[in-house]
Amino acid sequence: MLAAERAAAPNTLAAYEADLRSCADSLARCGETLADATTQGLRHWLADLAQDGQSRRTVARRLSCIRQFCLFQLREGLRADNPATSLDTPRPERTLPRFLSxxxxxxxxxxxxxxxxxxxxxxxxxxxxxxxxxxxxxxxxxxxxxxxxxxxxxxxxxxxxxxxxxxxxxxxxxxxxxxxxxxxxxxxxxxxxxxxxxxxxxxxxxxxxxxxxxxxxxxxxxxxxxxxxxxxxxxxxxxxxxxxxxxxxxxxxxxxxxxxxxxxxxxxxxxxxTERLRQVVAEHHPLAAGAESATDAAEGGTAAKG
Incomplete structure (x- = not known):
């Protein structure tokens, strides 16, 4: 379906296959398969991923794959329930992109x-x-x-x-x-x-x-x-x-x-x-300009009185 209907790239298909295989291996230790996975079995798999030290972003991506697989089963009539609906997606770490100067x-x-x-x-x-x-x-x-x-x-x-x-x-x-x-x-x-x-x-x-x-x-x-x-x-x-x-x-x-x-x-x-926006606000915001004008006027008035 991913290849025929969504035109997924070969690398995407390989990633989905690896995610499904990872889940299947974990479910097998619980006596389950991908076809009859339970919510508890999927939670056990997520715990295995966390214990292996995989990042929250990776866990979230793999969970997305399993959710789509379970939804596919449901739509195709291969099962009557969706065991992935109650699973919580881990909040990904906020990481800034690495770049060169x-x-x-x-x-x-x-x-x-x-x-x-x-x-x-x-x-x-x-x-x-x-x-x-x-x-x-x-x-x-x-x-x-x-x-x-x-x-x-x-x-x-x-x-x-x-x-x-x-x-x-x-x-x-x-x-x-x-x-x-x-x-x-x-x-x-x-x-x-x-x-x-x-x-x-x-x-x-x-x-x-x-x-x-x-x-x-x-x-x-x-x-x-x-x-x-x-x-x-x-x-x-x-x-x-x-x-x-x-x-x-x-x-x-x-x-x-x-x-x-x-x-x-x-x-x-x-x-x-961040720095560019700060400069834009300082140069163009009416309150910023007004504050500068007020400061200039006050300084001028003080000078006149002096």
Whole structure:
């Protein structure tokens, strides 16, 4: 159903399978199965997850999977009750997104340039790194969206690029001049591969894997003098959003660019706006302006009396 009706991505299907398997293993120890699970059995499973040290966010995601599974059973007439309705969702921890400073992003991009005298393999690896990081940072792409980009995704003079995101939803994202040039340089270098992907893997008919890209990002981070533990494709996506907001982007526009279905997801980035909002209020709020005018007038009056 998830694949046929909701067009769920392979990674989403794999995650659901892992969640169902985790629940099934726990239920088996209680003498139950997924088909006849009880509320008590599901509570025992949630307790197992907490005892294993899994975060509240992970527990909440896994519980969401089981809730959807039980609702599916109910709708299909496979059972007459829903044992997951009375289960409480753990409140997730409030964590701020990790992001890089603008200078750190620039250092990463500069570290992609291969050293003089580098082999052809290292030269191409640098082109891949540069094109990928430019696109991730300039367009806020998810790594799955980046690696799935076809060769025809961007034209030579294209200013926008069509991306297929979660749930098969499509959106237009902007292309910076440097990102387009980096991608075109990679396309020219890979012309003989005749791959359908912008970022081909070892087998040109397949896209590059996340693991292969993680190795490239790790090496670039070391060359840039950054701790690789701080780096991930999603950190670059967070950096894209954080820097846009810091420079005055609208939250609604950012939601569209990131492909978030709910603006509540986008609101995690508002932490960067605190100082900017304080300045806006001080400069434009009528009470703030009135207070400053009153202070100026009082100071002027005192000076006149003096």
């Amino acid at each position: 603008e200078s750190e992003v620039l250092a990463l991009l500069e570290a992609c340039l291969p050293l003089s005298g580098a082999s052809s393999a290292k030269w191409r690896r640098g082109l891949v790194a540069r094109a990928a990081l430019e696109l991730l940072y300039a367009s806020g792409l998810r790594i799955s969206e980046l690696l799935a980009l076809p060769r025809q995704a961007l034209g030579r003079d294209a200013r926008m690029m069509m991306v297929r995101g979660k749930g098969g939803r499509q959106r237009l994202v902007p292309l910076s001049d440097s990102a387009r040039e980096a991608a075109q340089a990679l396309l020219q270098a890979d012309a003989m591969l005749q791959s359908p992907y912008l970022f081909p893997g070892r087998v040109p008919t397949r896209a590059m894997t996340r693991q292969a890209f993680d190795r490239i990002l790790h090496d670039v981070g070391l060359r840039a003098g950054l701790d690789p533990a701080r780096l991930s494709p999603h950190v670059l996506r967070h950096s894209f959003a954080t820097h846009l907001l810091a420079h005055g982007a609208d939250l609604r526009a950012l939601q569209v660019l990131l492909g978030h279905a709910d603006i509540a997801t986008t609101q995690i980035y508002t932490h960067v706006q």
